[in-house]
Amino acid sequence: MLRLFFALFLFVTPLSVLAAPVEITAPGKQNIPLALTSLITETPPLARPEIPTTFREALLSDLTLSGLFSFIPDEAFLDDASHLGLTSNKIDFGQWRILGASALFKGAYRFEKGQLVVEARLFDVAERRLICGRRYRGSVSDLRRMAHAFSDQILKQLTGIKGPFASRIAFISNASGKKELYLTDIDGSEPQQITRHRSIVLNPDFSPVGKELIYTSYRHGKPDLYRREIYSGSETRLAAFPGVNISGRYRPDGREIAITLSRDGNSELYLIGTDGTLHHRLTENYAIDVDPSWSPRGDALVFVSDRIGNPHLYIYDLVEQKEHRLTFNGKYNATPDWNPTRDSIVFSRLEEGQFDLYTISPDGKQEVRLTETPESEEHPRWSPDGRFIVYSLGKEGHHAIYLMRADGSGVRRITSPSDNSTHPAWSGGW
Structure with a gap:
């Protein structure tokens, strides 16, 4: 029998990175420079290094297939830039603008009562504000599907149509x-x-x-x-x-x-x-x-x-x-x-x-x-x-x-x- 995981809605605000929705059937004509950071842990004693790696791999795979993005190289990230806060008032957007990023992914994970909880957020660097965010709950085995679900939400915000990645x-x-x-x-x-x-x-x-x-x-x-x-x-x-x-x-x-x-x-x-x-x-x-x-x-x-x-x-x-x-x-x-x-x-x-x-x-x-x-x-x-x-x-x-x-x-x-x-x-x- 197949299992389900549950996603809880956080918040969505209008995207200003783009003046109009992007058409995926014309990839490469409007690539959005995206800084894709790894999940940070909010429960250090329970940290599992494979969790941020797996989540990032799935997200990167989906967004690469979409053809909408170019990715800021990891080695270009400034010191501790990927480990700072998850809210707009705790993110140094100036650092990310220096790197040429138009959008920024930030996320974190923790364990609550034996469940894995993942916070995933996409920010508009120029406007210094949140584009969309989700909270996912489930088991560690659900991790890739959580990433696919957030990829769907990213495409929905950028194109007006939900992606197919969680299908x-x-x-x-x-x-x-x-x-x-x-x-x-x-x-x-x-x-x-x-x-x-x-x-x-x-x-x-x-x-x-x-x-x-x-x-x-x-x-x-x-x-x-x-x-x-x-x-x-x-x-x-x-x-x-x-x-x-x-x-x-x-x-x-x-x-x-x-x-x-x-x-x-x-x-x-x-x-x-x-x-x-x-x-x-x-x-x-x-x-x-x-x-x-x-x-x-x-x-x-x-x-x-x-x-x-x-x-x-x-x-x-x-x-x-x-x-x-x-x-x-x-x-x-x-x-x-x-x-x-x-x-x-x-x-x-x-x-x-x-x-x-x-x-x-x-x-x-x-x-x-x-x-x-x-x-x-x-x-x-x-x-x-x-x-x-x-x-x-x-x-x-x-x-x-x-x-x-x-x-x-x-x-x-x-x-x-x-x-x-x-x-x-x-x-x-x-």
Whole structure:
């Protein structure tokens, strides 16, 4: 069973470092010089040196991925500058201005009644005031998630939109010898095996309204759809219609699931309820229709069909009950995912024996290639804030999970290639 930690709100004031919110999809155009100090201890007899190190590493990793910051080198910090007070009246902002810092992170930790308490604060150096602060309580094992949660708050203050760093990533790995479902933090730390079906598990998707996810499993010999509650571990076989039950995706309001079924002999798109009841069929043709993904408003689906001979992307309008072809380039287009906050669809395309990632606007007028490497990049999924992409990269028969920004920059690996990980999915806020 997974555990939660609790964050208590302290205070937030307007940010004056920036005249306007920053757009993360254009990294490097406005880098904020940040001085990132280490946590200091407020209970010296109980000091644990690994706590400030771990917290700082997680915070630095998140903020580097954001592309918003440049970092003041630690060796440039003036004597004791990182160990002075946590309140504005105890901070010598003049020292930090000399170093060129526009923003300053300060924090402290202590133990109360066996619990770890972390104070995290971000300051505007020029204005000499607090931007935002949080107090977190939990166990030492929650430390990285506390740092991720504060990274989210920093992005919210700078961009107006909460970051995705406290969210979780599901993926499929055969590290155990079988394709099973795993969960990990955004930096790949603390991966946890969720299923033990000793079979094949595929295509996870998180509920937008609850701490649960769906996935396809061959546990009973054929592909059926399962639902699992994250914290209790309760699992239900949700859809077991004759034939395949694959590619389940929650509607943005969480009330329905788009899925590919072959109950009538051909693989078509259907809508089912979250209790597994069949609502209605969407597509009807001789071809295979798979991999649906919802528009942000839940009024359309992008999906893959080979109805012209090769797999291409199509859009189904649920209001008009009409569909049209979206992609006309390439011979094999697959695994689309509709950005939850922007008019952009990410997908993979087979080029010269390898898959690369592209984005395309829903009207088909703007197509951008994101990757061009000797490896295969597949199964892309957007972050809940629509500013990052998680995907699998395959090389010499081994796959790992990677992250990047929406423009293809900031690439980083979060799982080991030896674990052969594929089919990532990104949760909402936790």
